[in-house]
Amino acid sequence: MGAKKENSDDEMDEKVKKYLRGEAANLEGLKDKKLKGQLAVREDLYGKSAKTAAKIEKWLLPSEGGYLEAEGIEKTWRIKQESIAREVDILSSRNQYDIVLPELGPYSLDFTSNGRYMAAAGRKGHLAIVDMKTLNLIKEIQVRETVRDVAYLHNELFFAAAQKKYPYIYNRDGTELHCLKEHGAVLRLQFLKNHFLLASINKFGQLRYQDVTMGEMIGNFRTGLGRTDVMQVNPYNGVVALGHSSGTVTMWKPTSAVPLVKMLSHPGPVSSLAFHPNGHVMATSGRENKIKIWDLRKFEVIQTLPCHAKTLNFSQKGLLAAGTGSFIQILADFSGSQNYSSYMTHSMAKGYQVGKVLFRPYEDVLGIGHSMGWSSILIPGSGEPNFDSWVANPFETSKQRREKEVHSLLDKLPPETIMLDPTKVGTVRAAQKKEKPTKKEIEAEMEAAIETAKDTDFKKKTKGRNKPSKRATKRREMISRAKRPFLEQRTQEHETSRKKQKTEMPKSLQRFVRQKAT
């Protein structure tokens, strides 16, 4: 009974830590008593609110997460989708299907942030919007051009398709709204939700950021590392990561022409990239059949997995989906210490080439875009069971969607807030240590000050007050006044060096300390 209580206490502590969002401020060094008192009260309030949030998480959340547990000698990675469908209710088994559209090319998918709508784009020009709750096809259009990628903008009303020559923005009704000519032939599109920025990488390796609210082009950078079609946005801090054919992964922000980070991750080209929702873990895969799990705080490899992956994606709960050929492997880290191991597998019919895997937000579903259409399989435990209506609401009405659009536009972040560590906003920048000027520099400064003092013109006084001797004394006075701060500095330095010398010598020898000629 005592051990159980201890366990639950530890659990609550963990939860409270999560809600505290970092360490408490150290108030020891503060001399300002008023400020110290105010900050102490605030820290107390934070502690209380974190505890309340932990209690709410424990008792008041409406849904529980999914899970898959094998019994006996069964292993979870041998369990097939059919056996899962048998055990699960009808509503969930509807989420398992295969849509076969063989003539229209490999499919790329994107979900809206609440997981309700899906946009599918076939290479041969097929664009479709599907309502995933009712599995209703809302609109499909044929643009009669190659479409390489599709991305939803801030809600289900707008999506962007990367077509043969330029990306286009379409409405939910299939009306073409904009043709983004500046981007060129785009290979990949990504939308940064908080900043309303559409990022694109094109055939010539040029990265562009465009603000979709006003249409302003924020950044246009030549990566200089060639053509690449591996691009992902880190949801935690908004940086865009590109994987190049030289094996380097570069991270970009819209306000600098030079990448923030350039890391060599694989000996060959990087084939795919994925970010964990907490922003600290990244998975990359290269052609050498290895998946590397990186810790982005230290930029170190945590784990290397011998697994081939043409496409990677992290789910909301941290499951990693790796797809290659017609085989999909789901990796999970059970211990919480970033040690990924195989959780589930899925083989599709031979001949289906997996193009893109994407977890559906807030559902235990994995969407797969492949060469013969798209499929959806059940992965228990991958989605976040409890949504927050103010963040993303799968049951949104149109009124709520309009309100949310307005509020998110009001909260639109300026592009300067994209940085590697987003918690630095509002903190104090560490004081830069200025180097002491060298002796030569000091001399030069003194000379310059003397020259300016010599050059000053004096007022021409009349009535016998303009005697040359007086003028000369005044000039000498100005020069000595200009010299004074430098001489004071010199004497101060002498004193400090002498004091240092004195303290370094043992006491009996201090009277012999001679000031060295500098």
Place this chain on the structure above:
Amino acid sequence: MKVKVISRSTDEFTRERSQDLQRVFRNFDPSLRSQEKAVEYVRALNAAKLDKIFARPFIGAMDGHRDSIKCMAKNPNYLKAIFSGSDDGDIRLWDMASRRTVCQFPGHQGAVQGLTVSTDGSILVSCGSDCTVRLWNVSDANLADSDNLSDNSAKPQAVYVWKNAFRAVDHQWDGDLFATAGAQVDIWNHNRSQPVNTFDWGSDTTISIRFNPGEPNILATSANDRSITLYDLRMSSPARKVIMRTKTNSIAWNPMEPMNFTAANEDCNCYSYDARKLEEAKCVHKDHVSAVMDIDFSPTGREFVTGSYDRTVRIFQYNGGHSREIYHTKRMQRVFCVKYSCDASYVISGSDDTNLRLWKAKASEQLGVVLPRERKKHEYLEAVKNRYKHLPEVKRIVRHRHLPKPVYKAANLRRTMIEAERRKEQRRKAHSAPGSIVTEPVRKRRIIKEVE
């Protein structure tokens, strides 16, 4: 094999009828939200800007007096009313909602120097430079009768004549006595035509007087000999006195912390004292550029309002050094009296240009009925703005106030002079033997001595 998949049934998560409220589900997990600090910063910036857009503190002016207004009194039982007395002997009762005179109390021959209302709201006491103290009956029934007649005048209940002109009057918070200040401090009872008690310490006129809200027998006065004196009615002699460098024009006790009072001084500062420890001020409130004429605390005890000779009204925090807000108008001349309304939402200023002005205490506050959702939103925006108000962009917007040119220039001049004085002091210290020059904190510097 045990398996469970997330499956949400629509009726659990959506409303049943269109008359119901929409259901809202919350998950406070920080991993669902990214870049929280940047979002909060953007919201703080927008909140600061909206605050400035909605900042319209001036509500209206009450016109009617024919000479400058010297004193005001609040009736603690009747929120909408305020009494004001002017230099030609005219006392009026105003209804702040309609900003019109309800009742006039003519009678004083000279300037009305002090007004106060008894705690039960029945008697208005006025004193003037014609050496009289007049008591008027202002109970609620009386006022309600005269509501429909716009130009009603009342007769005084009693007139007491005494030896010298009076400068100020205040009523005990919890009792039957009131005190007048003039050549000496007199304690009166409603029914007696002569003062019950007299205090005299020092040879100069007492110019303001205030009873302590917590202890009904303690009162503080300030006199022309630059002193602040505390009296206890139970003792026959005055209790303590502190002499400052300049004269104190007015004193106000903090209603929530009755041992503290704040004194409005001629040297443009307000000094907050703890009545038990008068050797050092608790806090110095600096922001005015000319003598501070009147001061009044908010009923919350957290803020006070001051009116000054430099034609501005400022609102300070009770423990802060600089003002939170400044109100000024081209038409408002020297402010001689200010009052904070009893519901802590309004500030009334009476000035030299014969008008009383009604201002909001919080300049961008929404008046009237505020829905709970609106109130929560205001509180959130206030909190997020306070969290980021030290950052340069937000600080610039929050701090920005338009000052009239004379006040701006005077403030710059004062700042230069104080800076120069400080630099000289520093240099004197640096060039003399360490410890030979001792700087006193500002809180102590303006006090000459404390006398028992």
